[in-house]
Amino acid sequence: MASRSLAPPAHGARRRRALRTALGVALASMAPWRLARGSEPLGVIVSILPQKQFVERIGGDAVKVGVLVRPGQSPHSYEPTPQQMTAVGRAAVYFPIGADFEAAWLPKIRRAHPKLRIVDTRQGIALQPMPAHDHHDHGHRHAKGAPDPHIWTSPPLVKQQAATIRDALIELRPAERARFEDGYARFAAELDALDAELRQMLAAKKERRFMVYHPAWGYFASTYGLQQIPIEIHGKEPGPKTLAKIVEQARADGVRVIFVQKQFSRTAAEAIAREIGGEVVELDPLAEDFIGNTRAVAQALARALR
Numbered sequence: 001m002a003s004r005s006l007a008p009p010a011h012g013a014r015r016r017r018a019l020r021t022a023l024g025v026a027l028a029s030m031a032p033w034r035l036a037r038g039s040e041p042l043g044v045i046v047s048i049l050p051q052k053q054f055v056e057r058i059g060g061d062a063v064k065v066g067v068l069v070r071p072g073q074s075p076h077s078y079e080p081t082p083q084q085m086t087a088v089g090r091a092a093v094y095f096p097i098g099a100d101f102e103a104a105w106l107p108k109i110r111r112a113h114p115k116l117r118i119v120d121t122r123q124g125i126a127l128q129p130m131p132a133h134d135h136h137d138h139g140h141r142h143a144k145g146a147p148d149p150h151i152w153t154s155p156p157l158v159k160q161q162a163a164t165i166r167d168a169l170i171e172l173r174p175a176e177r178a179r180f181e182d183g184y185a186r187f188a189a190e191l192d193a194l195d196a197e198l199r200q201m202l203a204a205k206k207e208r209r210f211m212v213y214h215p216a217w218g219y220f221a222s223t224y225g226l227q228q229i230p231i232e233i234h235g236k237e238p239g240p241k242t243l244a245k246i247v248e249q250a251r252a253d254g255v256r257v258i259f260v261q262k263q264f265s266r267t268a269a270e271a272i273a274r275e276i277g278g279e280v281v282e283l284d285p286l287a288e289d290f291i292g293n294t295r296a297v298a299q300a301l302a303r304a305l306r
Contacts, residue, residue, distance in 0.1 A: 042173055043091035047099045048075055049288040050152045051121070051161075055095070057187035058166050062176050066091065068101075069286070074263040075099035075149075085112065092172055093117040095165060098127075098149040119168040121161040125151055128222065131215050131230055153285055154219040155195040155294060159188050194291060198224060198298045205305040209253050211246075213260040213269045216285040220297070226305075229253070237268055247275045257304035259283045 041064035044055050052065045059065075066087050069075045078101040080088070088094060088109055094116055096102045110118065127147035151157050166184040170177045202224045210221075215230035231246055232238060238246060250258075256278040258269040266280060273280050281300055287293035 042093070042169065044169075045088050045091045045094040047095070047097050047102060048152070049286055050158075050290040050293075051095060051097060052288055053290050054158065054162050054187070055165055055169075057190075058162060058180055058183040059169055059176075060179065060183055062173070062179055063169070069099070071286075071288075072262065075101055075286070077101065080105060085109070088116065089113045091116065093119060093168055095119055095121050095168070097152060097161075098122050098147065100149060117168070117172065119164065121164050122151060123164055124160055125157055127151070128218060131218060131228070148215070148218045150216045150285060151219055152290070153217055153294070154223040155191045155198070156223060157219055158290065159191045162187055162191070190291060194294060195223075197295070201298050201302050202226070202305070205302065207254065207305040209255070210301055210304060211250055211253075211255045211258050211272075212283075213258065213266070214264050216261060217259075217283075217297075220294075224298075226301070229255070231258070231268055231272070232264075237265065243268065243271060247272055250276045250278070254306070257281050257300075259300070259304075261285060 039062075041062055042059065044059070044063050044065045046052055046055060046065060046067055048069050049067055049071065052067050055063055055065050066084070068080055068084055068088075069078045076099075078099075089112065094109065096106060096118065098120075106118070109116065130146050130148045151161070162184055166180050169180045173180075208225060209227045209229055210217075211229040211231065213231045215228055215232075217228045220226070221228045229249065249255075250272060255276060258273050258278060258280050260266050260269045260280055260282055261284055262282060263286065269280050272278075281304070283297050283300060284293060285297075
């Protein structure tokens with residue numbers, strides 16, 4: 001499809017330059033938040049990369065954020081390094097998010113660092129269970145009804161998490177209240193705008209189901225009236241009988257795209273895609289840029305859904 005230019009007519013060039021100049025002056029006149037002389041950034045630890053953006057949007061240069069699960073690693077099987085455990089001990093606060101590895105490591109962190117403030121960012125959020133699999137022929141490590149940990153994929157839920165982060169930062173450093181409240185307000189407005197954009201983008205789609213290898217998009221799907229069809233749970237590859245059932249379901253649902261993430265094998269997804277004449281598309285729920293990545297995810301889904 002031919003691309004379409006969205007540039008305004010050439011005769012508006014002088015007006016655009018004038019607007020840019022006025023905007024630049026206005027921005028320059030806004031005094032940026034700066035740390036008080038002699039103050040050190042507040043040490044913050046988070047579990048996954050998207051949380052880094054949440055904290056930094058709120059705290060700016062008043063926070064220094066360390067991330068436990070690094071790019072390409074899986075929060076399902078992750079184990080912190082000794083260096084990271086040392087860094088956790090130097091931090092003022094840790095924001096767990098319900099990632100699988102936390103179940104084993106949070107008790108160890110509490111014992112090793114009893115003075116560390118630990119603030120669960122799931123508070124106030126209605127957790128939903130991991131999806132059931134009618135087509136699976138083997139068990140999973142997730143118990144039936146276990147909560148889905150992927151609460152960071154939905155913009156409205158991220159807004160709730162951001163409020164929890166804001167309140168914790170204010171409690172730890174009351175002198176920076178105005179900065180944290182301002183950072184939260186700006187981030188919340190950005191999340192509201194993203195949410196409105198995604199609702200408009202996906203509202204007209206008649207197809208509401210999409211197929212994923214790993215079920216990371218349950219909260220995103222619930223927010224926008226969609227339903228994810230997972231191939232696996234917790235990294236377990238489906239057997240041949242299960243694959244055949246999934247292919248049958250994909251054909252019945254008119255699925256043409258299988259979404260995968262780089263932390264998991266693409267083998268089963270590629271096999272299904274070959275059988276249905278579809279394609280495999282990579283989405284990353286663990287990308288650091290939550291705003292940009294979530295918009296890209298919605299665009300990919302909008303292209304895949306009729």
